[in-house]
Amino acid sequence: MKYFSTRNKNLNFSFKDVFLRGLAPDGGLFIPQKLKIYNSSELKELSDLKYTDLATEIISNFCASDIDKKKLKTLIEKAYKGFDSKDVVTIKKIGNINLLELYHGPTLAFKDIAMQVIGNIYNEFNSENKKIINIIVATSGDTGSAAISALSGKPNINVFVLHPHNKISNIQRKIMTTIGSRNVYNIAIKGSFDDCQKIVKDMFNENEFREKINMSGVNSINWARIICQIVYYFYAAFKFNNKKINFAVPTGNFGDVYAGYIAKKMGLGIDKLIVATNENDILKRVIDTGEYKPDQAKPSFSPSMDIQVSSNFERLLFNIAGEDDKRVFLLMNELSAKGFFKLSREEIGIIKKDFCAEKINNKDTLSIMEEVEKKLNFILDPHTATAVGAAKKINNLSSTVVLGTAHPYKFLETVKMATGKDVQPPIQLSKIEDKEEKYDILENDILKIKNYILEKII
Numbered sequence: 001m002k003y004f005s006t007r008n009k010n011l012n013f014s015f016k017d018v019f020l021r022g023l024a025p026d027g028g029l030f031i032p033q034k035l036k037i038y039n040s041s042e043l044k045e046l047s048d049l050k051y052t053d054l055a056t057e058i059i060s061n062f063c064a065s066d067i068d069k070k071k072l073k074t075l076i077e078k079a080y081k082g083f084d085s086k087d088v089v090t091i092k093k094i095g096n097i098n099l100l101e102l103y104h105g106p107t108l109a110f111k112d113i114a115m116q117v118i119g120n121i122y123n124e125f126n127s128e129n130k131k132i133i134n135i136i137v138a139t140s141g142d143t144g145s146a147a148i149s150a151l152s153g154k155p156n157i158n159v160f161v162l163h164p165h166n167k168i169s170n171i172q173r174k175i176m177t178t179i180g181s182r183n184v185y186n187i188a189i190k191g192s193f194d195d196c197q198k199i200v201k202d203m204f205n206e207n208e209f210r211e212k213i214n215m216s217g218v219n220s221i222n223w224a225r226i227i228c229q230i231v232y233y234f235y236a237a238f239k240f241n242n243k244k245i246n247f248a249v250p251t252g253n254f255g256d257v258y259a260g261y262i263a264k265k266m267g268l269g270i271d272k273l274i275v276a277t278n279e280n281d282i283l284k285r286v287i288d289t290g291e292y293k294p295d296q297a298k299p300s301f302s303p304s305m306d307i308q309v310s311s312n313f314e315r316l317l318f319n320i321a322g323e324d325d326k327r328v329f330l331l332m333n334e335l336s337a338k339g340f341f342k343l344s345r346e347e348i349g350i351i352k353k354d355f356c357a358e359k360i361n362n363k364d365t366l367s368i369m370e371e372v373e374k375k376l377n378f379i380l381d382p383h384t385a386t387a388v389g390a391a392k393k394i395n396n397l398s399s400t401v402v403l404g405t406a407h408p409y410k411f412l413e414t415v416k417m418a419t420g421k422d423v424q425p426p427i428q429l430s431k432i433e434d435k436e437e438k439y440d441i442l443e444n445d446i447l448k449i450k451n452y453i454l455e456k457i458i
């Protein structure tokens, strides 16, 4: 399978290029030139597979030219060995909520599902090429910990993680800063997640720096993240006997819900993809009105969704514009020149065929957590709560699968506030409180961060 850029279809890349570069050289996002589309008998066959075999089948469509299927299967099996759910993910019925728990990996958020596989793919690509790879990641809390867990101690790799100082939960920070690994560097940036993400994107666009440090990235703009996330949409839909269902997805950078959209394009029977946002509702605004206008990110109870520049949305633009790279180029130029763009009525209509969006504010997030605990004796994390709220708002819980994106322990202060309950540390994190934290605090200044990285690696 070959890839091109959302801003230029004349460029041509292999999966390995796409994996190692993260961002296309013209600033666009990588996207496959063609998707595998399953017919109903193929879907039937897939529905009998266990999770790791299903993952092998689906992911190999996207990378078979660079990783053979047998090898891929072993990488995937190894990636999910440490998960505390036998089938990697767990589907639960809680009252009339169908919850797909995606947080059984080592750092208790859905990001582990892609990141653990990605860590093993790095090993694979790196074994041929001995040059040290420096991975630079921006995180709103969970990507960083998942990346560190997947990459810590790996040979020929350094990981630099940028998180917004004081804007992530204590547990999120501790998971990252207590790892005590020689190849992991944590940097708290005095700014927002959007600032962190911008620094990483700007570094990618500086050819000289990128090549000098042999830079790579694992942010959700990396296509490899998306392909690992497509799998659980198939897995969950199959459990509902292919009845057309909705998925409600706590959304920030639009990676997870975009994976659902790709699953639908590949032939899976999905009705609506429900985008749940918190107070940072840029995606709700663009889906309802067509205006994409990033605001200042506001801190909320669901920090991993405190994002205003929702990077993967560019991929959807490419799809709904009929794969018109020039249209995407124009919109993205407008965004950087004027600070916003506006979609046509026709384009909004195309988006609305597959998506709807709901905003769940801080107050509602807490009351959903409280209500679910009181009535159903189940503790939701604040991100998952936004998706429960969104599915409820459109009055459709029974035919909707809610993606549970994080374990409540990661947000125990918010859980306590909403429900009055304490959350016991899951086995993965039982010793975290006793470990020493290590991180540096830097200004929101790309030059300072580049110098920091250069000092550490030379």
Ligand SMILES: *Cc1c(COP(=O)(O)O)cnc(C)c1O
Binding pocket: 109, 110, 111, 141, 142, 143, 220, 250, 251, 252, 253, 254, 255, 256, 257, 304, 305, 383, 384, 405, 406
């Ligand atoms: C990252 C994250 C999200 C948002 O996912 P996107 O792919 O960025 O839309 C939601 N919930 C949790 C817990 C997360 O860590």
